[in-house]
Amino acid sequence: MKFAVLINEGPYTHQASDSAYHFTKACLDKGHDVFRVFFYNDGVNNGTRLTVPPQDDRNLQKNWTELAEKHDLDMVVCIAAAQRRGILDENEARRQGKDADNIAPGFRISGLGQLVEAGIAADRLVVFGD
Amino acid sequence: MKFAVLINEGPYTHQASDSAYHFTKACLDKGHDVFRVFFYNDGVNNGTRLTVPPQDDRNLQKNWTELAEKHDLDMVVCIAAAQRRGILDENEARRQGKDADNIAPGFRISGLGQLVEAGIAADRLVVFGD
Amino acid sequence: MPTLHTVNKSPFERTAFGSCLKHLAAGDAVLVLEDGVVGLRKATAFAGDLDAVSGDHKLYALGPDLDARGLKPDDLVSGVTVVDYGGFVDLVAEHDRTQAWL
C-alpha cells in the first residue's frame, strides 16, 4: 500500500517527528511504499543540518537522512513555511540574498502542491503534529 | 523598575514572540530597564538571520534586532537549546565542525545560567510561551 | 504579596485557564492575552467559572488580542478591565511576581 506522511512540528520540542519517524520506518519495514514525507509548519525545522543534539540523545535529522538514503525516500520541506522559519537550500539562499544555507542531506525544498499531490497519490495520509 | 523576559517559542508558529516583543517595547517606552531577554526551548529559533517572511507580514527577527540596537538590549539564546535546534554563531559552528552559522545580529549565545542570573537581578521576570 | 497570573490559552482548548482560576491566592489578579481572550466572552460554558472568582479577583484582558479575535468589550463577562501593552507592563510592575499558565 502507498503511504504519505505529514509532519507539522519541529524536532525535540514535540514528539511528532519521533512518532512519524518510527511510523515511517515501520511502513518501510513492512514492505509498504512511502510516496512522500512532507514537512510543514514548524516541521520544516527537521530539515536543518546545523543541529547538535546531546551525545546521549537521538539525532533526529540524521535518522531521517539515513532513512531517506536507505529507502530512496522523498522528503519535502514546504518552501513557504521554510522561508518563515529560516530553512534554506543553496538555491533559495542565493535567490533571497542570504549568506548561508542550512538544509540537511536528503531533504528538498518545494511547494505546498507536493503535499496535495501526496494526498492524491497515496492510499493513506497520516498526520503528525501538536 | 528592572524587567527580564523569557521566550519559550519560536517565531510565527506561536504568538509568544510577538507578545513578548510588544511587551518589551512597552517596558522600554515607559522608561523601565530591561535587564535581559532570554530565548529558551523553541524560542532560540527567533535568533536565526535566515528567515524570509512574506512581504506583507512582520519580520520578527528584524524587529528584535532593531529593538536591541536602539536600546542596547541584551538578547541571549540558550546554548543547549540552540544546539538541539540548529542555531549557531561563528564560534559554535567552528567548535561543532559545522560549515555554516545562522545567528542574527543582536543575539548572543550563552549558557542557561544567564536565565537564572536574570531572575536574580531583575525585579520582575515575565514568561511568554505556548 | 499578590501575583499577576497570565493566561494565553483558550479554556475551550486547554485546561490551563481553569487550573489558574483554582490556584488564586488572596489579592491575586489574572491577565488574559492571546487565545485566552476567547474565554472571556459571556454566555459560554466557561463564564460561570469566571463569575465564581471575579468577585474576589481582578480580571484584565489585553485589548489588542480582543480586537484580533473580533471581541468587543460588550461581549465580555462583567468585571473585565481592558488594557494595552503599556497597561500590561504596569500590571506586572504593580504585582510582586508574575506566573504564566502555559
Place this chain on the structure above:
Amino acid sequence: MPTLHTVNKSPFERTAFGSCLKHLAAGDAVLVLEDGVVGLRKATAFAGDLDAVSGDHKLYALGPDLDARGLKPDDLVSGVTVVDYGGFVDLVAEHDRTQAWL
C-alpha cells in the same frame, strides 16, 4: 467506510481527546499515542467518557508510549488493545482514512 482517529493529547490538558470521542461514526476506531495515553488509565475523571464509547468502537494504544509514561496494560480502562509501530501501520492500512486530532 470506517476512519482511524489518532489522539496524541492528554484529555487532562486539552479537549481534543474528548472532542474526538464525540465525532466517531459507526465502525470508527481510535488509536491513542504520545501524551494521549495518560487518558487511558482507569479510575480517572475521563474514564467514563471512554467507557461510553468503548462498547461501539475499538480503542488502541501505542505500547511504546505507554511504556515511556510508566503505564502497564493492567492500569488501563478495559477494552484497550496495545499495538506497536507496526500495528499502527496495519491499523492505518485497515481503515479507509486517518484523522488526527491535533
Place this chain on the structure above:
Amino acid sequence: MSMDEQTIDTEVVKKFLYVNRKAPYGTIYALESLEVVLISAAFDQDVSLAFLDDGVYQLVDGQDTKAIGMKNFSPTYRALGDYEITKLFVEKESLDERGLTEDDLMEIMYEDEDDDWAEKPSIRIVSRTEMAAVMADQDVVLSF
C-alpha cells in the same frame, strides 16, 4: 520535478477535508491550513472545510489585528468562492459552547454556476452528528 510527480494521475478527484479546530493568531495553524486549502483548489480537488471547537473563531466577523502587528487573513475566507471552495461546515454545538451564533460569523458567499450564478452562502451550520458524517465521507483528512 521528481520522478514521483510524473506518475500522478491528474484526473483523480479526491475529497479533501481540512479540519480547523484552533483559534486564529495565537498559533499559525489556521493561516497555514488556509494556504494549503488554496493550493488544493488549484489541483481541482473536491475540497471541504470543517470548523469545530475553537476553529469557529477563524470565521468570526470584525477581526482587527492592527494592534498585535499581525496580518488579518480573515478576508481570504471570503475569497474562497472564487477558487470554487464553497463548502464551509461549521458545527453548531461548538458555536453554542462559545456563546456564538451564526450572526457573529462573516458572511461568505459564492456564485453557483449550476444555478445561473445565484449568490449562495458558503457557510453551512451543521450539528455534531452531521459533522461526524461529513468527516466519514472523505478520502483525505488534513489537520494542523
Place this chain on the structure above:
Amino acid sequence: MSMDEQTIDTEVVKKFLYVNRKAPYGTIYALESLEVVLISAAFDQDVSLAFLDDGVYQLVDGQDTKAIGMKNFSPTYRALGDYEITKLFVEKESLDERGLTEDDLMEIMYEDEDDDWAEKPSIRIVSRTEMAAVMADQDVVLSF
C-alpha cells in the same frame, strides 16, 4: 562575560519556583525545565518545584523510553537531593483526577544536613490550597 553579569550581587538568594504542568516525552518542556533547575542549584538559590495537572506524570515510577527512542530523564529527579533541591511539591487533586496515588510516584530522598544527614522524602503531597500558598510565597516563578 558581559558588563551586565558583573553587576549581579551573588549574595542574593531568591525563592525560585519551577512550575511543571505538562507530561514528559510528548513535549520537551519537562526535560528543559529540569535543565534550568539544575543550573539554578549552582547559583545557590532557594529552589522549589511544583508538580500539578499533567506535570505529576513526570514523577511516575517505571518510565521506560527504549521503544520511543528517547532518553529516560526521570532518574535525574532522584539525583536532585545531591544538588540540595529537596522541595518537590505534588498536588493531591491532580493525582486524584488522574487515577494516581503517591505509591505510583518514584521514591525521591535527600539527606538532611541539619538533622544528622537523616534520609527524608523530597516529595511533599499538598492540597490545591497549599499549592496556591506555595506559589504565592515566591520571588520568581518559571513555567515552560
